[in-house]
Amino acid sequence: MPFTPFHLGPGLAIKPLGGHRISLLVFAGTQVLMDIEPLLGLLGLIDSLHGVSHSLAGALLIGLLATLTGRPIGNRMLRLLRWPAPPIDWPAAALGAFVGSLSHIALDALMHADIQPLWPLTTANPLRDALSWSALHGGCALLGLLGLLVIGLRHYHQARRR
Numbered sequence: 001m002p003f004t005p006f007h008l009g010p011g012l013a014i015k016p017l018g019g020h021r022i023s024l025l026v027f028a029g030t031q032v033l034m035d036i037e038p039l040l041g042l043l044g045l046i047d048s049l050h051g052v053s054h055s056l057a058g059a060l061l062i063g064l065l066a067t068l069t070g071r072p073i074g075n076r077m078l079r080l081l082r083w084p085a086p087p088i089d090w091p092a093a094a095l096g097a098f099v100g101s102l103s104h105i106a107l108d109a110l111m112h113a114d115i116q117p118l119w120p121l122t123t124a125n126p127l128r129d130a131l132s133w134s135a136l137h138g139g140c141a142l143l144g145l146l147g148l149l150v151i152g153l154r155h156y157h158q159a160r161r162r
Contacts, residue, residue: 012147026070030100
């Protein structure tokens, strides 16, 4: 998957289902953290594109890091922007981070041959080519649009009730 934007589609679809129990802001930040290793590889600073960060072990570590940093950073951003949302609590940060990191490796495993998503359990990639690239990208985009539609409709109906 090309960098983060396609990964946001599933997050936008999950947010209306989870409501305040999942942080979309932490989910999005986790997508950026997941793609630091591929960025460094593309810049020629490291030898791999999808190494440890795109494995089960790496996703769990990045999920933990994203939880610990995402909640305070996210809450500060919400206050600075005066966004009318409740503060992010620890469970919502953790759910956003771990859904974000684990979905990231699952989606990338469908597309990239160099990913070992279940490492350290196995080096195999059982998800490779289970979907075409167009189905994968189209599905992520469609999920994002549907999620935005539901979020928008909910905000519209809440505003009308006030």
